[in-house]
């Protein structure tokens with residue numbers, strides 16, 4: 001296994017040992033990669049995801065059988081929803097114990113069938129290297145995703161012969177399409193040239209395809225307006241005249257109204273999630289759709305495509321740009337459309353009311369971070385209001401700088417994502433913007449950061465609540481507030497201190513910029529407890545199930 | 554003008570992909586790798602995506618590395634296109650065909666245990682004969698008939714014998730192969 005992992009170029013593995021994977025851990029001794037000992041398997045799994053999202057390479061996690069393996073269920077589901085290339089290698093009880101309810105036996109392959117891209121149950125020791133290669137290939141190609149390899153303890157310790165294999169594996173049932181159909185691409189170029197109210201709707205697939213440059217090229221042909229999903233932020237450089245901001249539930253009015261009135265929408269590596277479409281029957285009622293996606297099953301799943309193009313975003317965008325350019329589209333046809341968009345932008349900019357006293361507004365905290373890092377940090381977040389405010393108020397000029405959980409919306413990912421990202425990109429400033437509700441879910445990983453010397457910066461947006469849930473209860477459940485208060489426990493500065501992590505607190509907006517710079521300047525891992533206005537709501541917002549034009553706030 | 558790309562001048566000329574609901578029964582023929590867990594993956598996919606399997610038949614093929622699964626599913630209730638695309642995403646599914654009804658030979662076998670006192674025994678045997686069925690078990694009170702054919706034939710036989718008292722019935726689900734062209 002170690003040899004095969006070496007052939008795959010693995011540099012880091014995140015994990016926790018236990019009885020059933022001790023044979024694997026025995027081989028970690030003296031292996032060619034660095035093992036990062038996380039403090040909880042969920043943390044290890046999210047670190048591997050953070051590593052993968054920041055670097056584009058496969059993130060690898062080890063866990064033991066039973067509880068070790070079941071602790072991976074959340075990161076596996078997260079990686080599946082957000083298409084993160086990951087390989088999870090679990091120990092399993094000895095083959096003679098399988099099916100007997102043996103000690104620490106859990107059918108992890110069975111448990112995870114619905115949430116993996118693929119899984120491989122080792123039944124003979126000789127399969128191990130072959131399965132490792134299969135797993136890496138499946139995890140990292142086509143639409144990426146998690147692959148699980150379950151290795152019974154006795155097979156993990158067997159001696160086998162292995163000739164390092166560097167050839168791609170042949171898999172009869174797996175052939176992702178890369179090149180899009182050129183005829184479809186030509187029709188798409190013509191449609192685009194005849195559209196007068198087009199919008200490019202770019203998603204996480206553009207980042208996965210490393211196609212940001214190609215996206216920019218297309219939009220530069222004649223000034224096409226672009227909006228990105230939460231997962232696509234950074235695929236088009238922000239801020240930018242052509243960029244309308246994020247679309248969807250907490251997107252900008254300019255982006256959502258443009259979708260609502262568009263005559264042609266070009267979806268690239270985006271999957272028409274319900275946070276985008278809102279009420280499906282009233283979504284973009286005037287638009288025709290070009291849908292570019294590497295996964296045929298995404299096309300016409302939620303919204304019927306007029307011009308479906310199955311292929312890799314990079315290859316398709318390159319071809320589309322050259323076809324489009326060849327048509328010499330008349331840029332003046334977009335003048336009226338841009339006029340309309342500019343009005344929305346002027347009338348509805350992203351904004352908030354700053355406090356009259358010293359209270360820190362959460363949005364101001366993100367603006368301050370944006371200034372302090374010049375938009376150049378890798379920012380991870382957890383799930384909640386703070387996540388949306390980062391998406392709205394931090395400008396991501398490049399891909400792979402914004403790492404969060406969109407599809408599963410997993411609280412607790414922020415800190416481990418940051419650790420994984422920092423390990424992947426040691427030269428970059430890595431900041432985790434988190435909420436007090438989320439951070440407590442995986443706070444034990446501060447120990448991982450401290451003991452492995454991973455200098456991540458945690459900016460805690462502390463509103464004393466599950467802010468997002470409080471907002472929903474206030475808006476949609478008659479302010480009947482239940483189970484949302486976090487109160488004063490823990491004392492975050494003391495808690496961080498107990499982990500050996502530098503920590504400070506700030507509650508006066510006059511001190512905010514300085515406090516953030518000081519935290520970023522710390523040599524090791526550091527936490528800043530930022531006390532923000534607990535009553536602030538995140539706007540604008542499309543209420544769940546409503547149409548884009550009915551945005552509120 | 555390039556033959557592949559029509560001279561599109563108006564967006565209105567574009568039509569959306571259709572085919573969400575076809576309104577008829579579909580017979581999907583899958584070649585799957587003979588590996589542990591394949592059936593669980595397929596069954597799980599159906600239940601997770603809210604698709605209902607009407608019938609499912611699994612068995613070996615000419616190649617021991619692969620099994621054949623024949624699944625029937627109602628195209629009036631399910632977007633067949635999504636069903637086949639999702640099935641195709643499973644790595645263990647090597648080939649999938651949505652069988653064209655007119656070019657397919659589909660057969661199912663069923664066993665009917667029918668209440669058959671002496672006075673109605675003759676009539677039931679006549680039905681069996683008309684349907685080219687075979688009586689495979691007889692007792693003083695009942696009779697078991699084996700019928701093979703397309704699903705509608707099985708259902709027609711069921712309608713015939715039900716008034717006589719259908720004690721038990723079991724069906725295999727359809728299996729199918731594509732028809733060979735006439736000249737081969």
Ligand SMILES: Cc1cc2nc3c(=O)[nH]c(=O)nc-3n(C[C@H](O)[C@H](O)[C@H](O)COP(=O)(O)OP(=O)(O)OC[C@H]3O[C@@H](n4cnc5c(N)ncnc54)[C@H](O)[C@@H]3O)c2cc1C
Pocket residue numbers: 081082083142143144202203204205206208209228229230231232246247248249250251268269270271272273275276292293294295298311312313314383384387388405406407408409410
């Ligand atoms: C609290 C909360 C609020 C949210 N609010 C919003 C919101 O306001 N706006 C918003 O946008 N999202 C929001 N989300 C996120 C939302 O739930 C979805 O995760 C997100 O919209 C999906 O982004 P995407 O369409 O870019 O798809 P992704 O999940 O990033 O999927 C990528 C797509 O690209 C395809 N793909 C992958 N690789 C390639 C390739 N090489 N070439 C071509 N295609 C490829 C995949 O097949 C897939 O279809 C929110 C999430 C949370 C937790």
Ligand SMILES: Cc1ncc(C[n+]2csc(CCOP(=O)(O)OP(=O)(O)O)c2C)c(N)n1
Pocket residue numbers: 382383384385386387409410411412434435436437438439461463465466467468469
């Ligand atoms: C693991 C998990 N449990 C529950 C939820 C539901 N949920 C969504 S947002 C949220 C509150 C988040 O609170 P916090 O981290 O403090 O962020 P805030 O909204 O206050 O910025 C909850 C409980 C979730 N997304 N993930």
